[in-house]
Structures are given as structure tokens and as C-alpha cells.
Amino acid sequence: MASTSDALYVSVGNIGTAPHQRPFTCTVSPVVLFAVLDQYLRRDEQQSKAIGALLGVRSDDGSEVEIRNSFGVIYTEESSEIVVDKEHYRNMYELHQRVNPEEVILGWYTSGTGLSPAISPIHSTFAPDTAPFHPIHVTFDTESLIKSDGLGVHAYTSAPVGFSSTSGDSIFLPVQCEIKYLDAERSGLDMLASAKSTETRSASLLSDMDHLEVAVNKLQEMLERISRYVDSVVEGKEKPNNAIGRYIMDTVSVVPKVDTTAFEKMFNSHLQDLLMVVYLANMTRTQLSITEKLNLLVPN
Amino acid sequence: MATSLPTPEPLKVVQIDGLVVLKIIKHCRESYPTDVTGQLLGLDDKGLLEVTNCFPFPLDGDDDTSAQYQLDMMRCLRAVNVDNNTVGWYRSAHLGNFVDANLIETQYSYQNSLSANSVVIIHDVSKSAAQSNLSLRAFRLQDAFMKAYEAKKFTTESLAQAKLSFSNIFEELPVKVHNSHLVTLMLHNLEMPTLDSSRLRTLSTFASSQKEQSVADEARPLAPNFDVLDLELDPFMQKNLEYLLDCSDLQQQEQNNYQYWQRSMAREQTKMQTWLTKRKQENVHRAQQGKPLLPEDEVNTLFKLPAEPSRLESMILSAQMHNFTKQLNQFAGPSLARLYSIQELQK
Numbered sequence: 001m002a003s004t005s006d007a008l009y010v011s012v013g014n015i016g017t018a019p020h021q022r023p024f025t026c027t028v029s030p031v032v033l034f035a036v037l038d039q040y041l042r043r044d045e046q047q048s049k050a051i052g053a054l055l056g057v058r059s060d061d062g063s064e065v066e067i068r069n070s071f072g073v074i075y076t077e078e079s080s081e082i083v084v085d086k087e088h089y090r091n092m093y094e095l096h097q098r099v100n101p102e103e104v105i106l107g108w109y110t111s112g113t114g115l116s117p118a119i120s121p122i123h124s125t126f127a128p129d130t131a132p133f134h135p136i137h138v139t140f141d142t143e144s145l146i147k148s149d150g151l152g153v154h155a156y157t158s159a160p161v162g163f164s165s166t167s168g169d170s171i172f173l174p175v176q177c178e179i180k181y182l183d184a185e186r187s188g189l190d191m192l193a194s195a196k197s198t199e200t201r202s203a204s205l206l207s208d209m210d211h212l213e214v215a216v217n218k219l220q221e222m223l224e225r226i227s228r229y230v231d232s233v234v235e236g237k238e239k240p241n242n243a244i245g246r247y248i249m250d251t252v253s254v255v256p257k258v259d260t261t262a263f264e265k266m267f268n269s270h271l272q273d274l275l276m277v278v279y280l281a282n283m284t285r286t287q288l289s290i291t292e293k294l295n296l297l298v299p300n
Numbered sequence: 301m302a303t304s305l306p307t308p309e310p311l312k313v314v315q316i317d318g319l320v321v322l323k324i325i326k327h328c329r330e331s332y333p334t335d336v337t338g339q340l341l342g343l344d345d346k347g348l349l350e351v352t353n354c355f356p357f358p359l360d361g362d363d364d365t366s367a368q369y370q371l372d373m374m375r376c377l378r379a380v381n382v383d384n385n386t387v388g389w390y391r392s393a394h395l396g397n398f399v400d401a402n403l404i405e406t407q408y409s410y411q412n413s414l415s416a417n418s419v420v421i422i423h424d425v426s427k428s429a430a431q432s433n434l435s436l437r438a439f440r441l442q443d444a445f446m447k448a449y450e451a452k453k454f455t456t457e458s459l460a461q462a463k464l465s466f467s468n469i470f471e472e473l474p475v476k477v478h479n480s481h482l483v484t485l486m487l488h489n490l491e492m493p494t495l496d497s498s499r500l501r502t503l504s505t506f507a508s509s510q511k512e513q514s515v516a517d518e519a520r521p522l523a524p525n526f527d528v529l530d531l532e533l534d535p536f537m538q539k540n541l542e543y544l545l546d547c548s549d550l551q552q553q554e555q556n557n558y559q560y561w562q563r564s565m566a567r568e569q570t571k572m573q574t575w576l577t578k579r580k581q582e583n584v585h586r587a588q589q590g591k592p593l594l595p596e597d598e599v600n601t602l603f604k605l606p607a608e609p610s611r612l613e614s615m616i617l618s619a620q621m622h623n624f625t626k627q628l629n630q631f632a633g634p635s636l637a638r639l640y641s642i643q644e645l646q647k
């Protein structure tokens with residue numbers, strides 16, 4: 001969900017500013033969400049949060065950042081400082097590069113809330129890989145998942161501030177971050193979402209026919225709701241809302257009005273094509289099963 | 301092996317974690333149109349194969365580098381507590397053209413070396429996009445076929461004896477998708493409607509409503525997906541038919557091969573027969589004249605019968621064609637339904 005809280009954005013952006021100083025929006029792919037939650041569930045007993053790197057692509061002018069992939073890194077807590085295992089991080093990054101060379105390190109994530117001064121050193125470990133851009137830091141707040149309705153995903157970018165000599169010191173500015181997914185992922189996500197209401201949190205894959213049935217049922221349900229609403233407004237039980245009325249009118253008028261004879265012709269030709277292909281397919285299938293039977297009958 | 305492993309229980313269901321589904325989709329979609337493969341990790345437990353994570357294979361690289369890649373990846377993943385157990389592999393496909401010798405060979409090596417319960421998961425990219433219904437199927441080779449493949453003998457007789465044909469090469473397993481609690485929570489949160497009616501602004505024209513689409517879309521990312529109600533069917537059927545035709549051409553070639561072999565067999569056999577009768581005549585002659593008889597079993601060394609070509613290729617092709625026709629049928633069902641519903645709407 002887009003975080004529209006009043007935030008301190010990196011304000012100025014025009015051709016003059018360098019790409020790494022311009023404001024940008026960042027979109028997160030659902031794979032990353034799932035991966036982070038999975039890593040959070042699998043973390044070791046003593047560790048309180050999961051840390052990892054974010055991979056993705058950046059648009060040419062730096063204004064759109066897409067976070068597409070992620071992997072977890074191991075860290076140790078030494079004297080209240082968190083040290084990331086660099087070798088493991090390097091290895092994982094190289095392995096990922098081999099499969100997908102265009103995904104580069106964009107930043108890192110952590111699973112707890114809140115930013116603390118302790119994270120600056122970690123931030124600086126990732127800084128050299130994202131140069132000249134500043135690494136993006138994303139927090140996935142698992143507590144807020146449980147307590148509130150939001151998703152708990154916040155993204156921050158850093159900007160160096162102050163006169164201190166340690167390189168990691170910077171302020172973290174919130175960045176707009178939203179979840180975006182593409183068509184192919186949509187069907188997968190729908191599949192997973194259907195599993196969320198069952199007792200065992202699992203769902204089996206639907207055949208095409210079932211899928212169509214589900215969609216038609218949903219459509220019917222929606223139409224029922226709308227017609228009930230319209231009825232109740234006409235009877236005066238509910239206040240009419242102009243915006244909704246307008247939407248309904250637009251939706252209904254989208255059905256194209258085609259001349260009946262033209263429609264009949266189109267319909268019939270479409271139907272004939274379909275039936276012919278089905279006939280051919282079935283004929284091939286019978287042929288195949290005949291060969292199968294004949295092969296099995298070969299006398300030895 | 302010195303000790304025999306306990307035979308695992310036969311697999312009945314494959315349960316895939318939500319994360320794996322999304323990762324497979326992402327990887328396959330990104331590398332369109334090349335086919336890609338990857339490894340599945342998880343646990344095999346009492347007839348239920350749980351797949352909890354996966355990673356993709358790089359396209360380049362030969363056996364050595366990819367084995368090294370596998371080891372490195374597994375090591376790194378184990379450090380973050382991911383299940384370290386390989387349970388199979390996945391592969392992308394387009395409109396069902398995945399049944400080929402490569403698939404069988406790789407799956408055979410997996411089932412042989414790892415465990416009898418390895419599966420291959422096929423994700424069909426174009427079909428998922430066309431129907432907007434996720435196409436994810438799990439297969440494993442059947443035991444009878446495995447034995448025949450080991451022996452590498454695919455003559456017609458051996459197949460008939462083992463009652464093998466194209467339909468029982470693979471065994472398809474039902475696939476279930478499973479989510480952890482935290483992910484379920486997130487999915488619920490994702491669906492919370494945030495737009496209520498008082499905030500809707502009145503639209504003045506139809507054109508402005510198009511621009512306002514995004515407002516409504518943003519509100520409910522998991523809103524019901526009606527892409528499945530699209531009427532477009534030509535590209536899908538066309539491609540399918542094209543593939544089917546290619547397959548039948550190849551099958552035709554295989555048939556020609558087989559017939560050629562049969563004809564040459566027949567020729568050799570007639571030659572053998574004539575030679576044998578001549579020998580017999582000569583022997584009778586010699587018996588009359590009292591000379592030693594010439595051996596008759598030279599016939600086997602003189603005439604070599606050509607070896608029967610392996611029927612494996614034609615079996616694979618038949619399985620592939622079977623798959624295509626099944627797809628066409630499956631596609632036609634919902635299309636008919638869609639057509640008739642449009643007719644109703646028009647009335």
C-alpha cells in the first residue's frame with residue numbers, strides 16, 4: 001500500500017541534480033515479501049530479526065526502482081553491534097548474478113521496526129555495492145501485520161548528514177513504496193490468496209473449467225449486490241450516491257450493442273471454428289489410443 | 301550401495317509453498333521464451349512431498365560448473381536455515397511442449413540418484429497468461445518405465461511385455477499450495493478495502509472515468525481477477541495446432557524409419573530363406589554323393605539382421621501429441637461456456 005503519511009521527502013529533483021540525489025518511488029514485487037516472511041520464520045532462536053539484501057533494477061534516470069528479488073544474509077551480534085558475514089553475502093550475490101545478471105543490489109532489508117543508530121554500520125556495508133546511489137533500506141514490520149491492517153512495509157533512503165567522520169552516519173528519509181505485480185504473477189497470487197480462507201491454509205490447483213466457474217460466480221455475486229443496492233435506492237431506503245450511480249451507468253453501457261444478425265454470424269463462425277478444432281483433436285486422440293492398443297497386441 | 305535405504309512411501313500429493321510458486325513464476329516469466337530449469341528443495345514426508353524453497357539454474361555452463369553452482373547455492377542457503385534437501389527440479393514450458401527426451405533423461409537421473417520420490421514441476425508460461433489460471437503440474441516417471449529405461453531396450457516386444465505405452469510414462473501428481481501463518485496474515489491484510497463510498501468523486505464524462513481507474517485499482521490489489529472471461533482464443537489455438545502439426549510430422553518420420561527397418565528385415569529374411577533352401581539342396585546332393593554335409597548354421601553369421609530402432613522416440617512423440625490434444629479439449633470447454641454466456645448477455 002502506498003504510504004501517504006506526511007513524510008520528509010528528498011524534495012528537489014530536476015535535470016541538474018545527479019541521479020543519485022533525485023527522488024524516486026520504489027515498487028516491491030510480492031516474491032520479496034514472501035521470501036522475507038519465510039526467512040523471518042526460519043531464523044535462529046537467538047536472533048530477533050532477519051536481515052538480507054535486496055536485488056532489482058533501476059530505471060535509467062533513477063526515478064523508478066523495482067525490487068524484484070532478495071536473499072538473506074547471516075549476521076552475528078557482537079557487543080551490541082551487528083556484523084554481517086561478508087563472504088556469505090558475496091557468494092550469494094555472485095550466484096544470483098549468474099542467473100540474472102541485470103539484477104543489482106539495491107539495498108537491504110530487516111524484519112524489525114524502527115531505525116536505530118546501530119544500523120548505520122550495516123548500511124555502510126551495502127553502500128559500496130550500490131554506489132553512486134544510496135542503498136535503500138526497507139523494513140518489514142511483522143508486528144504491525146498482526147496488530148493492524150497495514151502491510152508494515154516501509155522504505156527509506158539515506159542521505160549523509162552532519163559533520164561526523166564516520167561514513168555511515170546519515171538520516172533516513174521515508175520513500176514511497178508500493179507493492180506491484182505483473183499479470184503472470186497475478187494468477188499465482190490469486191491461487192495463493194484462495195488458500196487463505198481454508199482451515200489448513202492450503203488449496204489445490206483448479207482446472208480451467210473450475211476457474212471459469214469461480215469467476216462467473218463472483219461476477220454474478222457482484223451483479224446481485226449492485227442490483228440490490230439499486231433496488232434499495234429506488235425504494236428510498238438508502239441515500240443515493242451520485243458517484244456510485246455514475247459508475248454503475250458506465251459499467252452497464254460498456255456492453256456493446258451489436259446488430260442481432262451480425263452477432264449471430266460472428267457467434268456461429270466462432271462456434272464452428274471451436275467445434276472443428278475439438279473434432280480434430282478428438283480424432284487424433286482416438287488414433288493415438290488405437291496405436292497404443294495395436295502395439296500392445298504385437299505377438300511375440 | 302552397502303546399506304539399502306528404506307523404500308520411501310509412494311507419493312500421493314505434492315504440496316508447494318507459496319514462496320516457491322511465486323519464485324518459479326518469476327524466473328520462468330523473466331526468461332521467456334527460453335526454457336529454464338531450477339532446483340526444488342524441501343521435505344518428503346509420508347507420501348506428501350513438501351517443497352519449501354527453490355533456486356534457479358543459470359543457463360550457461362556445462363556439467364561441472366553447474367554442479368559447483370548447486371553446491372555453493374545449497375551451502376549458502378543452509379546458512380540461512382533453508383531446507384537443504386533436494387526433492388526435484390522444475391522447468392518452464394510453453395503451451396505444453398515439454399515432453400521430450402531431455403526431460404525424461406534428467407528426471408530419470410534425479411529419480412535414480414536422489415530418491416524415488418523426486419518430481420519435476422512444469423510451469424506453463426503461455427498457458428497461464430492465456431487463461432489466467434496458474435498452470436503448475438507435477439510429474440514423476442512410473443516404475444515400469446524406469447526399469448525399461450535402465451535396460452535401454454525399447455523394441456516393440458519388450459514394450460508389449462511390460463505393457464508400456466505412451467500414456468504410462470509419467471504419473472501426474474496432484475499439486476496443493478500451502479501458506480504459512482504469517483503469509484496468510486499478510487494476504488488478508490492485502491485485501492482490506494480502503495476505499496469507501498463517501499470518498500468517491502463524481503465523474504463527469506466517460507473519459508475521465510478511464511483515468512480514475514487507478515484509484516479503484518489501488519484500493520483492492522487482490523480484487524477478483526476477471527481475465528479468465530476474455531474471449532480471445534485464436535492465438536492459443538493456433539499455436540497449439542502448429543505444435544501438433546510439427547509433432548505429427550516428426551511422428552511420421554519415425555514411422556517411416558520403422559517401416560524401412562521392417563522392409564529391410566523382410567528382405568534379409570527372404571535372402572536367408574533362399575540361402576537355406578539352397579544349402580539344403582546341396583546337402584541332399586552331397587548326401588547322395590557321400591560327401592560331408594555343409595553346416596547350416598552359417599546362415600546366422602553370413603546374414604546380419606538389422607537392429608530394431610528404438611521405439612522410445614515415437615513413444616515420446618505420442619505422449620506429446622496426447623498432451624496437446626488434451627490441452628485443446630480442455631481449452632475448448634471454457635471457451636464454449638464463454639461464448640454461450642455472451643450470447644445470453646446480448647438478449
